[in-house]
Amino acid sequence: MARTIVITGASSGVGLAAARQLAAQGEQVVVVGRDPRRLGAAMATVRAAATGPEPDEFRADFAELDQVRELAAKLLAQYPKIDVLANNAGGMVESYVRTVDGFEATIQGNHLAPFLLTNLLRGALHGGRVVNTASRAHQRAKLDPDDLVGSADSYSSWRAYGASKAANILFAAEAARRWPEITSVSFHPGVVRSNFGVGGATRFFYRFAPFLTTPEQAGDLLTWLSTAEVSNGAYYVGRKVARPDKLAADPAIAARLWETSAAAVG
Numbered sequence: 001m002a003r004t005i006v007i008t009g010a011s012s013g014v015g016l017a018a019a020r021q022l023a024a025q026g027e028q029v030v031v032v033g034r035d036p037r038r039l040g041a042a043m044a045t046v047r048a049a050a051t052g053p054e055p056d057e058f059r060a061d062f063a064e065l066d067q068v069r070e071l072a073a074k075l076l077a078q079y080p081k082i083d084v085l086a087n088n089a090g091g092m093v094e095s096y097v098r099t100v101d102g103f104e105a106t107i108q109g110n111h112l113a114p115f116l117l118t119n120l121l122r123g124a125l126h127g128g129r130v131v132n133t134a135s136r137a138h139q140r141a142k143l144d145p146d147d148l149v150g151s152a153d154s155y156s157s158w159r160a161y162g163a164s165k166a167a168n169i170l171f172a173a174e175a176a177r178r179w180p181e182i183t184s185v186s187f188h189p190g191v192v193r194s195n196f197g198v199g200g201a202t203r204f205f206y207r208f209a210p211f212l213t214t215p216e217q218a219g220d221l222l223t224w225l226s227t228a229e230v231s232n233g234a235y236y237v238g239r240k241v242a243r244p245d246k247l248a249a250d251p252a253i254a255a256r257l258w259e260t261s262a263a264a265v266g
Contacts (some may be wrong), residue, residue, distance in 0.1 A: 002052045003224055004079050008032040008062075008114065009089030011042040014133065014189050017219025018086065019046045019055070022226065026052030030079065032071065032089065062089055062113035065101045072120035073185060081266045082124040084226045087114035088133040095158040096155035103264065104150035106157075110164035113149065115171055116265040122179065129183035130175060131225045134235065136188045138166035139245040141217075145257040147262055166248040168202065169235050169259060176233030187225055187236040189218035 005022050009015040011033030023029040023046050031046060033039035039059055046055045056078070062069040071228070075082070090110035094128055097105035103112060141162035150160065166187050175184035224239060234241040247253060 002026055002028045003083035004028045004030065004081060005086065006032065006075060006082055006087055007028040007086040008117070011035060011038040013215050014218040014222055015086070015088040016042050016045070017215040018222040018226070020049040021219055021223045023050040023052070023055050027055040029055045030075070031055060032060060033057070033058045034059065037119040062109045063105060065100050065113065065116060068113050068116050069120065072117055075121065076124055080124055082121055083128045084131065085118060085121055085125060086131045086133070086222060086226060087118065087168070088222065089114065090133065090204055092161045094157055096150065096152035098149070103148045104160060106160040106164050107167065108151070110161070111167035111171065111266050112261055112265055115261045123183070123224060125182050127181060129173065129185070129226070131222065132168040132172045132186040133189055133222070134168040135165040135235070136237070137155040137162045138169055138248050141166040141245070141247060143247060143253070145253060145260045148260065164243070169244045169248040170237070170254040170257050173233045173251070174258045180256070183230060183232045185232070185234050185236060187202050187221060189221060207245050
C-alpha cells in the first residue's frame with residue numbers, strides 16, 4: 001500500500017527531486033509550494049514520474065502562519081493518515097523583514113512555520129515520521145530561543161539562516177523526546193546546486209560551482225530518510241548519524257526553543 005508523503009518546499013531543488021523519486025516508487029506524494037507558476041511546473045514533472053496514486057498539490061506561503069493553519073486543515077481533510085512529513089521549505093532573506101505575525105522572516109519560514117505545521121498534523125503522523133531539512137550552516141550559529149523577533153540593526157542573512165537551521169535540528173531532537181510515537185530526524189543535504197542565497201555572487205556560486213551536490217543526489221538522501229530505518233532524533237550527514245554543533249545538540253536549548261516556539265505560534 002502506498003505511503004502518504006507530504007513534502008514542503010517541493011516546487012524546486014531537493015524537495016522536487018525527492019517528490020519525483022518517491023512518486024516513481026509508487027508512493028502517494030503531496031507537494032507543497034508557495035509560487036503557483038513554479039508549483040504547476042513541478043507538478044507536471046512529478047505526475048510524469050508517478051507509478052502509483054495521482055500526486056497531489058497544495059499552496060501555502062510560510063511567511064503567514066494563518067496560511068500554515070489553512071494548509072494543515074486541508075491536508076487533514078484529505079489525508080487523515082500521513083506517513084511522512086518532510087519539512088523541506090525554507091530559504092534565506094537578504095535584509096531584515098518582520099512578518100505579519102511579528103517574527104523575523106527567516107526564523108518564521110524555516111522554523112516556526114514547520115514547527116506549527118508538524119504540531120497541527122501530529123495526530124495524523126502517529127506511527128509515521130518527520131524529516132527536517134537542516135544544514136551544516138548551523139555550525140557556530142547563535143540562536144537565542146527567547147528572541148524570535150531579532151533586530152534590523154544586528155541582522156545578517158547568513159547568521160539568521162544558520163540559527164534557523166540549528167532550530168531544525170533542535171526541533172527534530174526534541175520532537176523525538178516528546179513524541180515517541182513519531183520518528184523525527186534532521187539532515188544536511190549537502191551544498192546543493194540551486195537558486196539558493198541572496199546577492200549575485202552567492203547565487204552564482206550555488207548555480208555554477210563545480211563540486212556542488214546535485215538536487216537529485218540530495219533528493220535521494222531525503223527519499224532514503226523518508227523510507228529507511230533511521231535513528232530517532234538523530235542528525236544525518238549523508239546516510240550516517242552525525243553530531244551537530246554544540247548549541248544544536250543541547251537538550252536544554254531544545255526544550256526552551258520548543259516552549260518559546262509553541263507560545264509564538266499559539
